Amino acid sequence: MSKRxxxxxxxADDQASGAxxxxxxxxxxxxxxxxxxxxxxxxxxAIAEAEGVSPSEVKSPPLYDSVDVPAIEEAxxxxxxxxxxxxxxxxxxFRYTDYLVKVRSDGWTQVYEPTEPDLR
Amino acid sequence: MGMDGEPDSSEEVTSDVxxxxxxxxxxxxxxEIEPVYxxxxxxxxxxxxxxxxxxxxxxxxxxxxxxxxWENDVPEHAVSEDQHEDVYVSLYHAHVPKLVDEGxxxxxxxTETITAGEHAEQVLIALEGMGASPDSNQETHARGEMDx
Numbered sequence: 276m277s278k279r280x281x282x283x284x285x286x287a288d289d290q291a292s293g294a295x296x297x298x299x300x301x302x303x304x305x306x307x308x309x310x311x312x313x314x315x316x317x318x319x320x321a322i323a324e325a326e327g328v329s330p331s332e333v334k335s336p337p338l339y340d341s342v343d344v345p346a347i348e349e350a351x352x353x354x355x356x357x358x359x360x361x362x363x364x365x366x367x368x369f370r371y372t373d374y375l376v377k378v379r380s381d382g383w384t385q386v387y388e389p390t391e392p393d394l395r
Numbered sequence: 396m397g398m399d400g401e402p403d404s405s406e407e408v409t410s411d412v413x414x415x416x417x418x419x420x421x422x423x424x425x426x427e428i429e430p431v432y433x434x435x436x437x438x439x440x441x442x443x444x445x446x447x448x449x450x451x452x453x454x455x456x457x458x459x460x461x462x463x464x465w466e467n468d469v470p471e472h473a474v475s476e477d478q479h480e481d482v483y484v485s486l487y488h489a490h491v492p493k494l495v496d497e498g499x500x501x502x503x504x505x506t507e508t509i510t511a512g513e514h515a516e517q518v519l520i521a522l523e524g525m526g527a528s529p530d531s532n533q534e535t536h537a538r539g540e541m542d543x
Contacts, residue, residue, distance in 0.1 A: 316481045316485065334487070339489050340492070
């Protein structure tokens with residue numbers, strides 16, 4: 276279960292996928308639909324932080340090989356049927372190179388990096 | 396040979412719009428209508444396609460500058476680094492691969508050069524057909540430059 280801090284950030288240790296692999300969170304970014312910059316930039320910026328590079332240096336493969344980000348942007352943050360913003364709650368998870376990326380309908384994108392517990 | 400009589404019909408559909416591109420674009424292949432809508436279904440992909448009216452080959456960075464200028468309604472030299480990066484990143488990670496999938500453009504990863512693909516002509520004809528109802532200032536802006 277996720278534990279929330281007061282500002283809505285989900286703790287990193289609510290992860291469990293894969294029996295032996297630990298997935299500590301290594302980066303997160305928040306997407307603001309009304310501000311400059313699309314969801315692709317938000318996700319790529321989070322991955323760039325995890326890799327320690329600038330967003331325009333995140334290359335090969337494109338995210339498109341994993342997911343169609345503008346389609347997720349439309350699904351979570353596009354105008355609703357009544358013209359207001361959507362109320363749906365959900366998360367899209369995908370793998371990008373070695374990372375696990377979660378994109379949540381509350382705007383948070385989180386990047387997790389696998390670590391082998393036996394190798395420390 | 397499995398499509399008797401079909402391939403030639405595309406030439407009859409060709410309007411004078413396309414004639415000016417015949418010299419710079421590769422020969423067109425048959426394209427279903429669905430990929431045309433898919434290609435044009437996002438503003439940034441439309442803007443990218445508009446630039447093919449001006450030239451059949453672009454560097455990804457120049458393209459990002461142009462699209463960012465249209466979106467923000469500023470001259471190209473006034474595009475900020477953040478604005479450029481936002482467009483560049485979304486073109487690289489989403490819109491360019493999709494247009495490559497649809498055969499509208501080709502993309503050279505090493506040089507980051509975009510070139511009009513075999514389905515570019517049909518998409519440009521469709522854009523021309525939509526000219527009667529541009530749905531935003533940016534669209535008008537983009538179309539304006541294409542007429543220059």
